[in-house]
Amino acid sequence: MGVLKSYRLRLRRKQFLARALLRRRELRAVANRMAKVRPDPVLLFSCMRNEMVRLPYFLQYYRDLGVDHFLIVDNDSDDGTREYLARQPDVSLWTSKSSYKRARFGMDWLTHLLRRYGHGNWCLTVDVDEFFIYPFCETRPLRALTDWLDSSQIRAFAAMLLDMYPKGPIQDQPYREGQNPFDIAQWFDSGNYSISRNWGFGNLWVQGGPRTRTFFPEEPKKSPALNKIPLVKWDKSYAYVSSTHMLLPRGLNLVFDEWGGEKASGCLLHAKFLNTFAVKAEEEMARGEHYANSHEYRAYQEGLKDQPDLWCKWSEKYINWRQLEILGLMSKGNWA
């Protein structure tokens, strides 16, 4: 890596931070409860719009995991999301009416919050349909993981996005508020992920899964990236580059071992493919507020017309993290 290149990346990072600084004015605090948060908290950052149906389970899931406080940006919801969040004692809420797309898909807002409140803390940045799974998650709280990462001097923890889907057309089993989405979307693809190295940022590109094989079988390049680094011991000089796929400085992206060993990693179970998805795809297409002209949603909408079944006879039914570990989707590394 040449001096010039690393200088360019540095400029890029500064640019992200400057954008976040500018766009902080688009945020209006609805409920800021940060003063009451315990010292050394584990924080969760998220940006959402009209997710009322998903919220109760989402908050419960992460509370049980041991998240101390939620910092949420509401992007102009009109289904009660904002009011519901404002009532929660462990949520600090900001709202913005501005363009999600122009705020780098919400990342500018989150970068600002991360910088302002995340510095020196473990920060989990997830979407409302992403559920974090890590080794021993059913017996050890999130803080056990962050303590271990601290003692191992690890700053960032990888968790690949694992698309979960139901058996049969997604409209067939409606999702109810408060329900565990994985009671419906129980299935996943266990072994069709393609991985390559992105030398520019030092991260891995992971693609594949049901989305690739059903919506992008002829244009694999366009299929969405699944590599994510959602858990980071934040520093105010850090910035996410594209969603939570990669970070700057690029050293944070080295969440994989290059010499044959396995580093510890988790998964983000992705509860996207529920009956709520079709509505969302239509809405997002109309707003045009998503990545790359919402080509992803366009492909989904095309694919969804004929009521597709993502399930196939090789689909794997989700049991627990140990199953994901055995299948090689995540690893305990040297955490025992």
Added chain:
Amino acid sequence: MTLGFVMLCHTALDRAAQVARNWASSDCPVVIHVDKRTPTTQAEKLRADLADLENVRFSTRHACEWGTWGIVAATQAAASLMLAEFPQVRHVFLASGSCLPLRPVAELRGYLDERPRTDFIESVTTSDVGWTIGGLNAERFTLRFPFSWRKHRWLFDTYVELQRLLRVNRPKPSGIVPHLGSQWWCLTRQTLSAILDGPDREEYDRYFRRVWIPDESYFQTLVRQVSTNVESRSLTLSKFDFQGKPHIFYDDHLQLLKRSDCFVARKMWPQANKLYDTFLSPDAGAKPQAEPNPGKIDRLFAKAVERRTTGRAGLYMQSRFPNKEWEQGRTAAPYSIFEGFADVFEGFDTWLSKVSGTRVHGHLFAADRVQYAGGATIYNGAMSDSAALRDYNPRSFLTNLIWNTRGERQCLQFGPADNQKIAKFVAADPNAQIQVISGAFAIPLFQSNQNFSEIRAEAARLQRIESEFLTVLRAPNVKARVRIWTLAEFIESPMEPLQSIVDEISPRALRRLTEVPRMVALFGFGQFLQNLRNQGMQPVLMGDFPAGPDMPSASGRRARLYLVK
């Protein structure tokens, strides 16, 4: 006679207080050292928490930075205080604030009463140690380490390099032989006082002050000077990972810890409530006396270290993506690649899967789609049959397939008409068994009903591709098991190669092939090759076929061959 505990604490003092109370109330004096870097308010709170116990003392506070002399100084101070204040103590047990007794202290006391003169301290000569990190085994004792490893890594490393360059070799105090071992020991009053009050202590201290990680060598070395009865093992169960930091125990280790029968273990996660509640409850124990047996825990942690350093062969995932040549197994299991066989034999895949009991695919790298066994459109692991998806990352495709089907050998057909991008990868994979009948690609052309000029062009193209593949297979760095025959060679005696391939694929079958697949009719093939030659192409990979209409001798026996044992 009793047993005293010296505790070195720096964080989670409430847990340390809990453990200290447990020991002190079982009539074992406790001397606590609190790291100087711990906030005074916390230290004061600890003192207040334990104020009601009269056999608890607090020793002078030293700053205990990892790898430095401070820890030894703290231990010395606390141990001296213990010996001075509690004359009834016979064994002194060095523990940390994150230690937890797994068996009632009475059992430990009984164990020591049976061994009143024994010093339990792991003490191994430097040449026999395998666990240290960073290659500083003998050099710990011959170089100086004035800089902090944690805070000034660069200075630390540079100074070490400089001393190596200058061949620094510190003189050792006379008579000492450096030993290393776990920091956590249990020594008798006689041994400990001989070390602490020895006439040469000042000289030793001066020396060890500049030794790297002296807490693992000071007592371990000096005990050899004064003790007559060293049992070289630690009574504290403590495991280290590959970075040299201790493994941590959580609630889910409860059963494992219970069954280990060790007296004391570290390091506990401070919030492991179940562990603390279980092991500190008054009715803990009540089990038959047993020797400590940490075997299971050893295995668990050894596996964890192995996973971190070696990983699972053939697995490529978000947190394991080895550099080239560092894969430690490019693929997860052995597999076979057949080039030309499907052209020479009819129904080769069916026959092979029958005789070898393996999964036999068609051309997995075919241009139009992935030809999985049985014409499946989706395969193990939900792999797609889209050629575009496969060609997007052929390497992931192959490694995924082999990983997904662990336990079942995969065989696949390959040919010059297929995507060749995978060639170099498989050639350098020791798991690959590659067999090629070169020139067999001409058979389908021979049978086809195309214009001869098209056939000629296609034959030339395929021959070029296959020669490139053969060049790859013949390169010096090839690690695959490779066998190459020309078509002419092969059809002359097909049985021998087939037998040896099948033997290799399923060595347990160990039987003679009784049935071989039907070979395609090659009548006129020699003439076909001659026609190609006449048109200006040079078919070389097929071997020597006579130009006439006759077939090579052995294949004169057409159709199905039945062999007699």
